[in-house]
Ligand SMILES: Nc1ncnc2c1ncn2[C@@H]1O[C@H](COP(=O)(O)O)[C@@H](OP(=O)(O)O)[C@H]1O
């Protein structure tokens with residue numbers, strides 16, 4: 001990937017660019033698994049936490065590709081350390097190494113030319129933490145709800161999300177999937193931000209992991225409509241693209257790999273994501289994986305603090 005090795009381009013931009021390429025080719029794995037019809041589902045326990053061969057193979061592929069070009073990164077992936085791209089069980093799913101000419105055809109050539117602040121320009125590889133969710137919305141994936149599925153690659157530095165890449169392998173926009181990136185304070189690409197309508201509050205929340213506390217929290221907001229959907233990435237896109245005003249999850253269950261990339265994209269378009277009390281998540285490598293304070297994300301133009309106040313004024317949520 002000659003251009004990605006050029007020392008003229010800051011590491012941060014080379015990393016974001018490479019991540020868009022890798023996320024995009026990982027989408028072929030999910031599509032191949034669906035075509036084969038063999039999902040090889042494993043129950044990770046605790047009720048509703050399935051893992052398929054697509055979760056394992058995408059994680060292995062993304063980790064291998066990132067490490068090839070950026071060996072000093074810390075990568076924390078949902079499926080743990082034990083999955084390897086050399087595993088013969090899913091060798092057939094791993095995309096072949098692309099030739100240089102293919103790699104030079106960047107999906108977003110503009111990324112390498114972005115003007116970025118000095119603090120991003122100075123980022124060192126060894127200080128970056130990648131939060132990887134190879135397949136978000138796995139429960140929906142196992143039931144054929146393919147539109148809810150995304151691959152999430154969050155790039156964190158100093159505990160905050162500095163870039164996020166989201167790939168939809170089964171996008172209705174394109175048979176090859178859709179890749180989106182966001183860099184808070186700098187820009188985004190691959191989608192268009194649309195402001196949601198105001199006056200009729202539309203709340204999106206989980207489809208497959210609900211409980212009475214989640215329902216109570218949504219009730220406090222007196223929604224006009226509730227959209228239940230799978231995947232943290234998919235629901236964050238609802239906020240980016242004007243489908244919903246807020247995304248609420250008043251429970252433990254979401255992890256840092258579910259939120260890092262969506263938070264970066266949402267911030268890049270002018271939205272906000274915190275826990276239910278308005279506290280920012282921290283994405284350092286030694287942080288807890290769980291977002292135990294729940295999730296509140298609001299679309300651009302929404303008053304995030306208003307939502308926080310409704311929860312603080314209501315019955316204690318005690319997640
Ligand atoms: N109670 C729970 N236990 C385990 N994972 C949970 C959970 N509640 C939410 N999650 C995870 O949070 C993500 C979004 O959930 P949902 O689709 O219900 O909104 C999913 O990610 P994965 O599909 O990547 O595992 C899901 O597994």
Ligand SMILES: [Mg+2]
Pocket residue numbers: 049050051078138
């Ligand atoms: Mg999972």
Ligand SMILES: [Mg+2]
Pocket residue numbers: 133135136137232257258
């Ligand atoms: Mg997830």
Ligand SMILES: [Mg+2]
Pocket residue numbers: 055078133134135136137138
């Ligand atoms: Mg996942």
